Amino acid sequence: MKMQNARKVMVPLAAIAIFLLAWEWLVWFMGWPRYKMAAPSDIWPAFWRFRHMFLEYGWQTLWRTVAGLGLAVVVGTAFGMLMGFSRTLRDAFYPLLVGFNAVPKATVVPVIALMFVGQHDFNTILIAFMISFFPISVSVAIGLSTLEPEYRDILRSLGASKFTIFWKIALPKTLPEFFGALKVAATLAFIGTNLMEIVEPHGRGLGHLFDSGKISADYPLMFAVLIALAFLGILLYYAVVVLERIFAGWADRSPA
Amino acid sequence: MTNLIEIKGVTHAYPTADGPLPVLDDLNISIPEGSFCAVVGPSGCGKSTLTRLIAGLMFPDKGEVWLHGERVRSPRSTVGMAFQNPVLLEWRTILQNVMLPLEIVAPRMPRAQKEDRARSLLALVGLEGFADKRPSELSGGMRQRASLCRAIVHKPEILIMDEPFGALDAFTREDLWQLMHKLRAEEPFTALLITHDLRESVYLADQVIVLSGRPARTQYRLDIPLPGPRPLSMIYTPQAVEWLAILRDQIEIAQGRAPVRSGAVQSQEAAQ
Ligand SMILES: Nc1ncnc2c1ncn2[C@@H]1O[C@H](COP(=O)(O)OP(=O)(O)O)[C@@H](O)[C@H]1O
Ligand SMILES: [Mg+2]
Numbered sequence: 001m002k003m004q005n006a007r008k009v010m011v012p013l014a015a016i017a018i019f020l021l022a023w024e025w026l027v028w029f030m031g032w033p034r035y036k037m038a039a040p041s042d043i044w045p046a047f048w049r050f051r052h053m054f055l056e057y058g059w060q061t062l063w064r065t066v067a068g069l070g071l072a073v074v075v076g077t078a079f080g081m082l083m084g085f086s087r088t089l090r091d092a093f094y095p096l097l098v099g100f101n102a103v104p105k106a107t108v109v110p111v112i113a114l115m116f117v118g119q120h121d122f123n124t125i126l127i128a129f130m131i132s133f134f135p136i137s138v139s140v141a142i143g144l145s146t147l148e149p150e151y152r153d154i155l156r157s158l159g160a161s162k163f164t165i166f167w168k169i170a171l172p173k174t175l176p177e178f179f180g181a182l183k184v185a186a187t188l189a190f191i192g193t194n195l196m197e198i199v200e201p202h203g204r205g206l207g208h209l210f211d212s213g214k215i216s217a218d219y220p221l222m223f224a225v226l227i228a229l230a231f232l233g234i235l236l237y238y239a240v241v242v243l244e245r246i247f248a249g250w251a252d253r254s255p256a
Numbered sequence: 257m258t259n260l261i262e263i264k265g266v267t268h269a270y271p272t273a274d275g276p277l278p279v280l281d282d283l284n285i286s287i288p289e290g291s292f293c294a295v296v297g298p299s300g301c302g303k304s305t306l307t308r309l310i311a312g313l314m315f316p317d318k319g320e321v322w323l324h325g326e327r328v329r330s331p332r333s334t335v336g337m338a339f340q341n342p343v344l345l346e347w348r349t350i351l352q353n354v355m356l357p358l359e360i361v362a363p364r365m366p367r368a369q370k371e372d373r374a375r376s377l378l379a380l381v382g383l384e385g386f387a388d389k390r391p392s393e394l395s396g397g398m399r400q401r402a403s404l405c406r407a408i409v410h411k412p413e414i415l416i417m418d419e420p421f422g423a424l425d426a427f428t429r430e431d432l433w434q435l436m437h438k439l440r441a442e443e444p445f446t447a448l449l450i451t452h453d454l455r456e457s458v459y460l461a462d463q464v465i466v467l468s469g470r471p472a473r474t475q476y477r478l479d480i481p482l483p484g485p486r487p488l489s490m491i492y493t494p495q496a497v498e499w500l501a502i503l504r505d506q507i508e509i510a511q512g513r514a515p516v517r518s519g520a521v522q523s524q525e526a527a528q
Contacts, residue, residue: 150343154406157311157416158360159331168356172347250347250390 038223046220047228053209054228061193061205062232064121068128069189069236073182076133080140081166090141101134106195113200120202124193131192132185139181143174176251179244186236194229206232258325260414260446261287261310266319268305269471279305280316281471287414287463292440292447292484294457296503297467297475298511303450306472307416310448311335324413333361336412336445340419342403344391351387354378354405361410377405380442381435397428401435408443415445419452430488433459437485454503459491464499466506476506 020040027039034042047054079097083090105127112123147170155165197207206225213221245252263285269276279302287293297303308314309321312331321328323335336357344353354374358365378384381401383394391399400420407415421429433456440447451457457464458480466476478499482490490496505515 148341148343150339150341151345153308153311153313153339154337154343154356155360157313157331157335157337158333158357158410160360164360168359169345172345175347248347 035217035219038220042220043224043227046218046224050209050221050224054206054224057204057206057209058228058232061197061207061229062236064124064205065128065186065190065193065232065236068125068192069132069186071125071129072133072136072185072189075129076136076185077140077178079133079137081144083137083141084144084170087145090145097134097137100130105131105192106199109196109199113196120204123200124196124205127196128189128192131195132189135181135184135188136178139177140174143177144170147173175248176244179240179248182240182244183237186240187233190229190233190236258289259286259322260289260291260324261285261293261448262320262322263306263310264320264322266306266309266316266321267471268302268309268316268318270305278471280309281473283319283467283472284474285465287446287448289446290444291462292449292460294449294451294461294464295467296451296454296457296464296507297472298469298507299452301467301470301510302472303467304418307337307418307448307450310414311337311416333357333410334413336407336410336415338400338403338407338415338417338420340422342391342396342399344399344402344406346391349388349390350383350394350402351375351378353391353402354409356406357410374405374409377409378402380439381405395428397424397432400424400432404432404435404439408439408445411443412445415447417447418450420449421456422452429453429456434485434488436460441485454500454507455491457503458496458499459486459488464503466503466510468510469512475510476503478502 024039024041027037030037038046079093083093108130109127112126116123116126151169151173152165155169160168193205194207197205198211201208201211206229210222210225213219213225263283266280266283267278268280269278271277283306285293285295295303295306305314309316310323310328312321312328312335315329323332344350345356348356351371351374354377355370358370358373362370375384375387378387381404383398383401383405386394386398386402391402394402404420407417421432424432436447437460447460449457449460461480464478464480465474466478467473468475480499491500501517505517508515
C-alpha cells in the first residue's frame with residue numbers, strides 16, 4: 001500500500017520533470033529566441049520577479065472563478081430541479097438554455113463590460129457563471145428525470161413528502177452525475193474568468209498580468225502566467241475531485 | 257375473518273396519444289386479513305396498475321379500493337412494497353437501507369430501536385453478516401431479501417409485491433419462496449403477490465386470482481386451503497399438480513387461446 005502511494009506521487013512528478021527537460025532541450029536545440037518560445041529556465045526568473053503580483057492576481061482570478069462557479073451550482077441546480085420535476089418546464093427552458101449556451105462567450109464579454117461599466121468583479125463572476133451553469137443544470141435535470149419510478153415509489157407509498165423524496169433519494173442519486181458536470185463546469189468557469197480578464201483588462205487577475213506581459217513584450221512573463229493558470233486549473237479540478245470523493249464516493253465501484 | 261383489502265368494481269384507463277387505454281375493467285377482489293393472495297395474468301394486463309391503486313399511488317376512474325375499512329384516497333404508511341428491481345440505495349449500507357421506511361413512518365423512534373428492528377429482520381432472512389455492506393456487494397437473491405426486509409420493517413398491514421422473484425434464478429427463487437413462508441409465520445402482514453410463475457402462486461398463496469387479458473377482469477379464483485408454512489415438496493403433490501393444470505388452462509384462456517387440456521374450461525370455482 002505504501003509503495004503504491006509513493007508510486008502515485010512519483011510517477012506524475014517524474015513525468016512533469018521529463019516534460020520540462022524535454023521542453024528546455026527543444027528550445028536550446030532549435031535555437032528559438034525568447035520571443036518565439038520561452039524555456040523553463042527563463043520562466044522561473046519571471047515568476048520570481050513578479051511573485052507578489054502572481055500571488056495577488058492569482059488570488060483574484062481564483063476567488064472570482066469560485067464565486068462564479070458557486071453561483072452556477074446554485075442557479076444551475078435550481079434550473080435542473082425545475083426541469084427535472086416538470087416536463088412542461090423542461091420543454092420550456094431547454095431550447096432557451098441550448099440557445100444561450102450556443103452563443104460564444106467571447107462575444108458576450110464586451111457586451112457585459114459595456115452593460116456594467118466599472119463593475120469588474122461582478123462582470124468577471126457573471127461570465128464565469130454564464131459559461132459554467134449549463135452543464136450543471138442539464139446534468140441535474142437528466143439525473144432527476146431519469147430516476148426510476150420504483151425509487152420514488154418506495155417512499156411515496158409511505159406518504160413521504162416530495163421534499164423528503166428529493167432529499168433522501170433523488171438528490172443523492174444524482175450526485176455522481178452532478179460531480180461529473182461540476183468538473184467540466186469548473187474548467188469552464190476558469191476559462192470564463194480569464195476571458196473577461198484578457199478581453200476587457202481592468203488591472204486585475206492573471207489575465208491582466210498576461211496582457212501587460214504582451215504589451216511590454218515580456219514573453220517569459222506570458223509563459224509564466226500560462227503556467228500559473230494551469231496550476232490554478234489543476235487546483236480547482238482536484239478540489240472538485242476531493243468533494244466528489246466525500247459526497248459521492250459510494251458511486252466508485254472500483255476495488256479499493 | 258374480515259377483509260383487509262376490498263376492491264370493488266375498479267375500472268381504470270390510461271390516457272394515451274391514441275385515446276384512453278382501458279386497463280382494468282370492473283375488477284373485484286377481496287383479501288382476508290392475514291391471508292396471502294397471488295395475482296397472475298398475461299403480461300401487460302394491468303397487474304402493476306392494480307398494485308399502484310392499492311398503494312394509493314394513483315386512483316381508479318371508477319370503483320373503490322378499501323383498506324382496513326377505509327377508502328384509499330392517498331398513500332399510507334401501513335403499506336409495504338417490493339418490486340422486481342430491489343431498488344436499494346447504493347449510498348446506504350444494507351442496514352441503513354432497511355431502516356429507511358422507519359425514518360419516514362416513525363421519525364421520532366430512537367435510532368437504537370430502529371436499528372434493533374432492522375437487524376432482527378436481517379437476521380431472520382439470513383443477512384446478519386451483511387448489515388454493513390453496500391448493495392452492490394450482495395448477490396441478486398440477497399438484495400431481494402434485503403428489499404423484503406425494508407418492505408416490512410415498519411410492520412405494514414399489507415405487503416404488496418410486484419414480481420419480486422422474477423429476475424432470480426430458479427434455485428434462489430425457491431429459497432425465497434421458503435423464506436416468504438418463514439416471514440409470514442413471524443410477521444403479521446397480509447400479502448398481495450403479483451407473479452407470472454404459477455408454481456410460485458400455488459406454493460405461497462391462500463387464493464390465486466387469474467386476470468383476463470387487457471382490460472383485466474377477475475377471470476378466475478382458486479382457493480388453496482392449506483395451512484402454512486408449507487414444505488417445498490407441496491408443489492409435487494397430486495393436488496398441487498391439479499391446481500397448476502387448472503391455472504395453466506386459465507392463463508391460456510386469458511390469452512385468448514384454447515385450454516391445454518380439453519374439457520377443463522368449466523371449473524367449479526369460476527369467478528363470481
Ligand atoms: N402511465 C401509463 N400511461 C399509459 N399507459 C400505461 C401506463 N402505465 C402502464 N400503461 C399500460 O397499461 C398496461 C398495463 O400496465 P401494467 O399495469 O404495468 O401491466 P402488467 O404489470 O400486468 O404487465 C400496459 O399496456 C402498459 O403499457
Ligand atoms: Mg408489471
